[in-house]
Amino acid sequence: GRGRSWELTKVRTTCPHCGVGCQQWLHVKDDQIVKVTAVEDARPNLGMLCVKGRFGHDFVGAAERLTTPLIKENGGFRQADWDEALDLVAGRLAAIKAAHGPEAFCGVADVGGVNEDAYNMQKFFRAVLGVNNIDHRGRACLAPQATGPAAACGSGAMTNSFAELEKAKLILVIGADVTEDNPVAGAYIKRAARRGARLIVADPRRTGLVEHASLHAPVKAGAEVAFVNGLMRVLMEEGLYDKDQALKRAADFEKLRRTVERYNPEMVAAVAGVGPELLVELAHALATTKPAMLVHALGPDEGARGLDKALAYADLQLLLGNVGRECGGVNLLRGRGNAQGLADMGALPGFYPGYQSVGDATARAKFERAWGVELNPKAGLALPAMFEAMARGAVKAMWICGEDVLAAAPDGQHAARCLGALDFLVCGDILPTATTSLADVVFPLAAWGESDGVFTNSERRVSRARKAVNPPGQAKPGWWIFREVARRMGHDWPSQSSREIWDNELSVLAPALAGVTYDRLEGDGLQWPCPGLAHPGSAYLPADACPGPDAFHAVEWAPPADEPDGR
Numbered sequence: 001g002r003g004r005s006w007e008l009t010k011v012r013t014t015c016p017h018c019g020v021g022c023q024q025w026l027h028v029k030d031d032q033i034v035k036v037t038a039v040e041d042a043r044p045n046l047g048m049l050c051v052k053g054r055f056g057h058d059f060v061g062a063a064e065r066l067t068t069p070l071i072k073e074n075g076g077f078r079q080a081d082w083d084e085a086l087d088l089v090a091g092r093l094a095a096i097k098a099a100h101g102p103e104a105f106c107g108v109a110d111v112g113g114v115n116e117d118a119y120n121m122q123k124f125f126r127a128v129l130g131v132n133n134i135d136h137r138g139r140a141c142l143a144p145q146a147t148g149p150a151a152a153c154g155s156g157a158m159t160n161s162f163a164e165l166e167k168a169k170l171i172l173v174i175g176a177d178v179t180e181d182n183p184v185a186g187a188y189i190k191r192a193a194r195r196g197a198r199l200i201v202a203d204p205r206r207t208g209l210v211e212h213a214s215l216h217a218p219v220k221a222g223a224e225v226a227f228v229n230g231l232m233r234v235l236m237e238e239g240l241y242d243k244d245q246a247l248k249r250a251a252d253f254e255k256l257r258r259t260v261e262r263y264n265p266e267m268v269a270a271v272a273g274v275g276p277e278l279l280v281e282l283a284h285a286l287a288t289t290k291p292a293m294l295v296h297a298l299g300p301d302e303g304a305r306g307l308d309k310a311l312a313y314a315d316l317q318l319l320l321g322n323v324g325r326e327c328g329g330v331n332l333l334r335g336r337g338n339a340q341g342l343a344d345m346g347a348l349p350g351f352y353p354g355y356q357s358v359g360d361a362t363a364r365a366k367f368e369r370a371w372g373v374e375l376n377p378k379a380g381l382a383l384p385a386m387f388e389a390m391a392r393g394a395v396k397a398m399w400i401c402g403e404d405v406l407a408a409a410p411d412g413q414h415a416a417r418c419l420g421a422l423d424f425l426v427c428g429d430i431l432p433t434a435t436t437s438l439a440d441v442v443f444p445l446a447a448w449g450e451s452d453g454v455f456t457n458s459e460r461r462v463s464r465a466r467k468a469v470n471p472p473g474q475a476k477p478g479w480w481i482f483r484e485v486a487r488r489m490g491h492d493w494p495s496q497s498s499r500e501i502w503d504n505e506l507s508v509l510a511p512a513l514a515g516v517t518y519d520r521l522e523g524d525g526l527q528w529p530c531p532g533l534a535h536p537g538s539a540y541l542p543a544d545a546c547p548g549p550d551a552f553h554a555v556e557w558a559p560p561a562d563e564p565d566g567r
């Protein structure tokens with residue numbers, strides 16, 4: 001049974017299911033999560049939870065959970081103890097490094113894990129294996145998405161906060177099914193509309209938000225850039241843009257003007273399916289109600305031209321003068337709960353934690369001093385390039401954490417051939433998957449609710465994810481596994497808990513997180529940038545964080561790689 005209230009203990013944590021990062025109480029009886037309720041009055045959800053957050057926790061106690069390390073033998077798996085499995089992995093990785101060098105490795109970090117797991121994984125690849133070939137599944141969607149806000153405001157994250165959605169005067173939602181994918185954020189948008197905010201939804205479908213919208217633009221899938229360029233053309237023709245922004249970025253402004261010139265209303269109608277009258281009405285709405293928050297999400301951004309869309313959205317918001325302001329900005333909604341954290345932690349081929357480039361000699365020297373090693377200055381392979389390198393035989397070993405890459409790959413058969421051709425594949429997961437079935441060694445991971453750490457939500461809010469129950473069998477947190485293999489390869493890392501990793505390493509090495517400590521995370525978390533212990537965190541990224549004269553990207557529309565069909 002679920003237990004009487006006096007039999008339950010309560011542990012506060014962060015929902016893992018989407019980028020809103022709602023605060024929850026896990027109610028525990030007999031080492032099992034029996035109920036989940038919302039934390040009242042806590043940001044970001046203020047007592048709300050969606051059905052996923054309230055009921056989607058049965059994976060934690062699932063009968064199929066991996067409970068011991070597994071070693072492949074004669075085509076099947078046998079159970080092993082930790083020492084044997086860790087020794088085997090350390091030995092094989094050392095041998096492969098000696099024979100083929102560091103470039104023979106690549107890794108995929110666990111988007112379901114805590115930040116400390118990702119931190120130790122990227123540290124293991126960089127400091128122990130000597131390569132920057134580390135990435136995560138966000139490559140297919142979040143990486144292009146993040147480029148838009150990065151271009152607009154120097155940072156690959158939501159520029160503003162969920163709380164601002166409720167106060168916004170105008171919200172433009174492009175290609176985001178918010179009430180389905182980020183339901184609590186959707187609730188904020190619906191409340192804003194009920195309060196009288198203008199809501200514009202640009203989406204080929206009638207999503208749940210459309211019935212709350214003042215205007216619906218049924219932009220054809222893949223035509224978002226043409227639509228946005230068309231809006232910008234109207235704004236420029238009628239002089240309805242932010243003149244200060246244009247002056248500051250004069251050269252780029254001219255480039256933008258020339259680019260959008262051909263996106264006249266007839267062309268936009270033909271390509272995007274939005275008629276001239278509606279286009280002008282939308283442009284006027286954007287020009288007269290300021291600031292406006294632009295919200296976008298995974299769907300359209302996952303296509304081959306996701307990057308173009310993200311840049312076009314940033315251009316539109318800059319042109320309107322909506323960047324660097326409260327209730328404005330470019331706001332991408334993350335899918336998985338800690339997808340933002342994975343990028344922040346440097347599970348990226350070009351960046352150390354805190355978006356410090358591996359090519360930047362000063363940043364590299366700092367990490368070399370901290371980790372006591374010489375680091376590879378060459379940017380690593382992103383996920384698609386990893387598979388290309390595997391197909392060429394250039395990669396010999398891979399470590400995949402918490403990710404069923406075969407299920408997620410656009411071409412699963414190709415991915416299976418690549419993984420099958422490796423000399424050595426290590427997987428960590430909570431459940432057996434198609435990908436773990438190909439591994440030489442499988443490590444059982446502690447799941448959400450079974451280990452301590454930190455998540456980062458879409459609005460850059462760093463919140464605690466807490467251990468409420470024990471992992472099944474011998475399952476362990478990801479950060480511990482990397483530390484143990486590193487030790488067996490001659491690297492004794494000092495941090496012995498997720499708290500020590502965060503407080504003693506991460507917050508010291510990533511300037512935007514310098515003021516974020518476990519002690520300060522006892523309440524509602526902190527939004528980075530939070531550069532010092534007295535800093536309250538940043539609800540939105542201010543104008544002075546935004547780049548200067550090269551800010552307009554002037555993106556051309558090109559037809560999508562896959563044409564939508566009648567459905």
Ligand code: SF4
Nearest residue numbers: 015018021022050053
């Ligand atoms: Fe979890 Fe997202 Fe639902 Fe909040 S909105 S409860 S974070 S799935």
